[in-house]
Amino acid sequence: MKSVKVLIVDDSELDRYILRRQLKVLGVDKVEEKDDGSTALDYLRDYERNIRLYPDKYPPIVIFLDINMPKVNGFDFLKEFAILRTQLAILSCVVVxxxxxxxxxxxxxxxxxxxxxxxxxxxxxxxxxxxETIQALG
Structure with a gap:
């Protein structure tokens, strides 16, 4: 399995746990988690800091994104991320x-x-x- 950096954005702690466990079974262990779209966008915006602090997890290659979340939902995240990915030149990052x-x-x-x-x-x-998803995207 390729080394895939993953960001999970979901307000459900249980759903994040389940997905993280499934990813681990597949050999994906470079996983970061955020509990809403707002904190995920902040995490992505802080590029310089995070590239130094988390070089093995940042920037993510695949973002698993929930739709129904408080503060910034999945669709609001997508709208902001469309701009942010160009600004930060993280065009290889995709969303699932x-x-x-x-x-x-x-x-x-x-x-x-x-x-x-x-x-x-x-x-x-x-x-x-x-x-299949990770193999196709990673």
Missing amino acids: MYSSSERREDKERALKYEFVQRYLVKGELNEGVLD
Whole structure:
């Protein structure tokens, strides 16, 4: 498995834990977690500091992003991230939506962003799907 730097953005501690465990089984151990879109954007904006402090985890290559979160939800994050990724020259960073929403409108809205590569529904996620996703993106 390639060395993949991952950022999980989800307000559910349980969902972050489950995803982190699944990633670890697949050999992905360079994982950072944020509990809402606001702290994730702050983390990404602090490029110079984080590249020094977390060289093995920063910048992320794949961001797993929930939709329904307080403060800054997934769609608000995508809007800000579209600008931020260009400003910081982290164009290789992609987003995988990781949501409990099965709504077609949510999926279509998310996939309109060129950097959103996948839309995974939490209840349907298994290690095979996750492995395929990481292999394709990492």
